Amino acid sequence: MKKISVLDRILLLLTVLMAAYQISYGLNGLSVLPAWSYTIGFGILLVAGLLLIILGFEGLESQIVVILSTLIPLSISLGLVAEHIPQYTLPYFIFAALGFGAVAFTRFAAEGKIATIVLAVVHGFAGILITILPLILSLNGFVSTGYLLVGLGGALIGAGGLLLAFLKTGKPILPRDTILSVLPVLLLLMTAAYLAGFILK
């Protein structure tokens, strides 16, 4: 497996610091559900970044990576829904809970193909929602243009999460070493985009 470099560690540290800033200062003023939904998403990024710094890319070998990498877009998309279209919070919460449960269950109990399909549907839908919703909100003037960066962050989160999740299912979209090479940059960019989008809201 590819060894983690000093540059990778620096990029991950920056990601960790930005995620910590977002959790500490970037969610002030939000109500309970969106605040904690975003906290879970950024919290997983933060802890994952720290563990990658400590353990290197071997830390990705755990089976739990698939489940946690699904939780990132699910929780952030739930936060967006609860914040901007609260009337859909309950149905989306049910989708997120069932989707998460399905990914976790099929990961351990179902055949590889079914697990991959469930993962693609749940992860893909959440990723699209994070990308599209800020775009719609921005185009309709509910938020400033800078909020589009949240959509960009969402797209990167979705892409990064899918890359990781499919890597762990044994059906990598890109070669393993390529994914590991771009992962720290991708994590940094997605966190930076999300952070900037929130600040410019």
Next chain:
Amino acid sequence: MCMLTIRRVTKKYLPLIKSLQTGLLVVTGLAGYMSARCPVHNIPTVLGLSASLLLSISGSTVLNMWYDRDIDAIMPRTSKRPLSTGEIEPGKALIIGLVFSLIGVSWALALDLLYGIVIFAGLFFDVVVYTIWLKRRTAWSIIWGGIAGGMPVLAGRLLGLGQIDWVGIALALGVLFWIPTHILTFSIRYHADYQKARVPTFPSTYSFQTTRLIIAISSILATLAFGVAGYGVGLTWGFLRLLAVLSAGLFILAVKSLTSPSERLTFGLFKYASLYMLSTMLLMFLTGM
């Protein structure tokens, strides 16, 4: 010439105080002080607090190393320490340890009587109770090491407040419960070393699995204690959320280490626990600013 001599002497004697461990404990003391909303620009007190903590913690560390030099020489991990190799004479180390401790505790007493007593208690528990009396007799000695480790944060807070309060005790308990996570992962990683030196540890007295269970339980208790302390200190919701995230990371790692044990995971838990403590103290510190 003079600079070269200073550099040479520093390089030779610095390992005696385990600078990272001492530094982390000094940070807990400063965080305890700042958690009482004391101004960081109160220069004389901050300097006095830092210096008295640094000297007393360094002193107790040197005294520990002086007393344990025989077992340090047996264990491969510690056999390169200056007292084990003979690079520093034991008599010199003993004098350094006693002088540091004496100045540190005296300075602490001069700052505030109760603060000085707590600092002295920490030194006493660490050197006499933990190192000299219990370390070679029972694996449970780490509890006394943990109590000693909790004293700097308690002392820092009481110096800021002028009294011991429940928040200070919760902070000290957080450190006390954090110590097993830190030390027991170490005793798993270097199990063979401790066996060789015949120092009783949890893995050798009980089992690796029991030790991992204790690590998981103590991690949960540490996060709860820091959570309660954080609330008492008045951390913002943002900081409390961040503390919850960091605590969840420690908890998940501890449970994972219990269910799927591996040397890599043990090492990861050990490192994460150190970062967790540093981050928690930083949050307490920032709250006071």
